[in-house]
Amino acid sequence: MSHVQSPTQPHMRFDSSAIAAHEALDYWRGSLSQSWEMSVPDQAAASDFHADVSVWRMADLMVGAARFGPVQTRMRRERNIQSDQLDHYRIILLHDGVFRCDAAGRQVSLTPGRFVISDMALPESSELACNSAVLYVPRDKLDQALPQPMRLHGLSPDGACAHLLADHLFALLRSLPEAAPEELPSLAAATVGLVAASLAPTAIDPQTTGVAIDGSILRRARKHVEDELMDCEFGAQQLCAALRISRSTLYRLFEPFGGVAQYIKERRLARVHQILSQTTERQSIARLAEDHGFKSSAHFSKAFRAQFGYSPREVERPDALPALPGHRTSGERFDQLLGSLYQ
CATH class of the missing domain: 2.60.120.10 (Jelly Rolls)
Known part of the structure; x- marks a missing residue:
């Protein structure tokens, strides 16, 4: 080779x-x-x-x-x-x-x-x-x-x-x-x-066929979440309407992730982490937090540290x-x- x-x-x-x-x-x-x-x-x-x-x-x-x-x-x-x-x-x-x-x-x-x-x-x-x-x-x-x-x-x-x-x-x-x-x-x-x-x-x-179908719906749901991370009003109601599924189905699919709201919050934090880690330019952390639905910098920083174990300013950059x-x-x-x- x-x-x-x-x-x-x-x-x-x-x-x-x-x-x-x-x-x-x-x-x-x-x-x-x-x-x-x-x-x-x-x-x-x-x-x-x-x-x-x-x-x-x-x-x-x-x-x-x-x-x-x-x-x-x-x-x-x-x-x-x-x-x-x-x-x-x-x-x-x-x-x-x-x-x-x-x-x-x-x-x-x-x-x-x-x-x-x-x-x-x-x-x-x-x-x-x-x-x-x-x-x-x-x-x-x-x-x-x-x-x-x-x-x-x-x-x-x-x-x-x-x-x-x-x-x-x-x-x-x-x-x-x-x-x-x-x-x-x-x-x-x-x-x-x-x-x-x-x-x-x-x-x-056959026992896993239902799991695979649920996985297909879940992937669609996760993709839709990714598309709406900067919509501060986005939540379970909007996701059910977009996928045409019941709240009970949605909650069951997202139960392993700690629930829909928890998953959306984690994805927003991950998106900010991605932005910080993939650019060498100085970013306004307060503005990124606001753009991704966090009501205060303090709330954002606390959630960020809880998820990743370090502060937003400690994110390793490309260089x-x-x-x-x-x-x-x-x-x-x-x-x-x-x-x-x-x-």
């Missing part, structure tokens, strides 16, 4: 071989910190940390390859989900090494040539020391390509189409750096189609992790490239 850099596409390259292992580990952990809590369980092995990562934007998808060692753990918690707002599916395809994950009770241990899909809106834990390919797909793109709603978190299909998808991803990594920009939308569409084809034959447990001297890197940092998926 060798790669050629292309300066014409949004990309990121990180190669730790030119710097000290502990510096590389700290830098990479910081680059992941918004989306995952990362650790090396055996601290003695931390001195052996190495990483070689290449990631490209492909229209509204993101595709890449990575080598990591030694074994590291990653936890995606509610705090991370609230912070990065990634409403995407992620596919990990194992080339060699170890990749194990627990996706809300679905436990998967990959073998070479197999992949697992995870829902970025749900918690997940993983252990990995591997050579792998990764693909991020917007939720709406894949959901529209599937024949019916499916619970995809932790799914690891093993059919002919799944094998074709594996071959496609490895071939894509070889050819993508040389692809012309006008080819990217077609490549992205073909890739989503193969992902959907590999998942469609998967047997669906908070300086370039490390001598390391092999190009393009954006991984967190910046992930952030571009919002656009």
